[in-house]
Amino acid sequence: MPDASPPAASCGTGSAKPINVRKALLTDVTSLVGLINDFAAQGIMLPRTEFELAENIRDFTVAVIDGELAGCGALHFYGPHTGEIRSLAVRPDCQHLGIGRSIMEALEAEAQAHGLRSVFAFTYIPNFFARLGYREVDRRLLPAKVWKDCLRCPKLQCCDEIAVQKVFQENGGAILINGDEIPATEPVILPIVGKK
Numbered sequence: 001m002p003d004a005s006p007p008a009a010s011c012g013t014g015s016a017k018p019i020n021v022r023k024a025l026l027t028d029v030t031s032l033v034g035l036i037n038d039f040a041a042q043g044i045m046l047p048r049t050e051f052e053l054a055e056n057i058r059d060f061t062v063a064v065i066d067g068e069l070a071g072c073g074a075l076h077f078y079g080p081h082t083g084e085i086r087s088l089a090v091r092p093d094c095q096h097l098g099i100g101r102s103i104m105e106a107l108e109a110e111a112q113a114h115g116l117r118s119v120f121a122f123t124y125i126p127n128f129f130a131r132l133g134y135r136e137v138d139r140r141l142l143p144a145k146v147w148k149d150c151l152r153c154p155k156l157q158c159c160d161e162i163a164v165q166k167v168f169q170e171n172g173g174a175i176l177i178n179g180d181e182i183p184a185t186e187p188v189i190l191p192i193v194g195k196k
């Protein structure tokens with residue numbers, strides 16, 4: 001599969017073209033690196049190496065138009081009850097065609113098929129997630145995420161991403177975003193600063 005960014009053929013007429021949303025394959029890795037790292041260069045996504053993507057390729061869902069990668073997203077598990085939606089990206093010339101929504105719906109269906117109670121994400125565009133039913137949550141209630149990924153992030157001490165969550169199964173007022181039920185009144189305080 002050719003590198004998806006920048007694309008030779010535009011998605012411009014792609015609204016009429018079929019969008020194939022499927023689980024990623026190892027053969028998608030090169031295209032995924034190109035797509036994600038183009039956005040990473042703009043500081044809006046974490047960069048990923050080929051090795052990391054190959055290691056986590058089973059997390060990924062891709063959208064393909066005309067045989068070319070148009071978008072991607074990943075579902076990463078954090079224990080049996082929750083997972084993170086991450087590495088969501090749609091090629092610039094393919095945006096606003098519903099591809100991001102389609103990828104999100106596929107990832108959420110996957111999460112529910114695995115019995116997850118909720119999914120969360122860290123984002124600069126909470127309004128996109130709000131349209132899909134996510135609500136903002138206190139990032140301090142996501143310790144697993146912080147300790148696994150955030151510690152190697154250059155923005156650890158000045159993180160400006162917003163934590164959002166979608167709950168599939170409500171459960172008695174407990175926060176379900178990080179494994180077993182965490183009382184909302186007992187946030188885990190982490191050594192990060194920034195809003196929320």
Ligand SMILES: CC(C)(COP(=O)(O)OP(=O)(O)OC[C@H]1O[C@@H](n2cnc3c(N)ncnc32)[C@H](O)[C@@H]1OP(=O)(O)O)[C@@H](O)C(=O)NCCC(=O)NCCS
Binds near residue numbers: 045091099121131
């Ligand atoms: C965010 C992104 C994935 C959206 O993909 P997309 O294919 O353009 O989104 P869709 O066309 O499926 O849009 C779905 C809905 O979200 C809205 N939307 C799209 N981009 C949005 C944005 N940046 N902010 C707020 N809402 C947005 C659309 O208007 C649409 O709403 P509607 O269905 O109610 O009309 C894409 O803009 C992107 O790759 N951005 C750069 C990378 C990035 O920021 N990733 C997110 C990391 S958390």
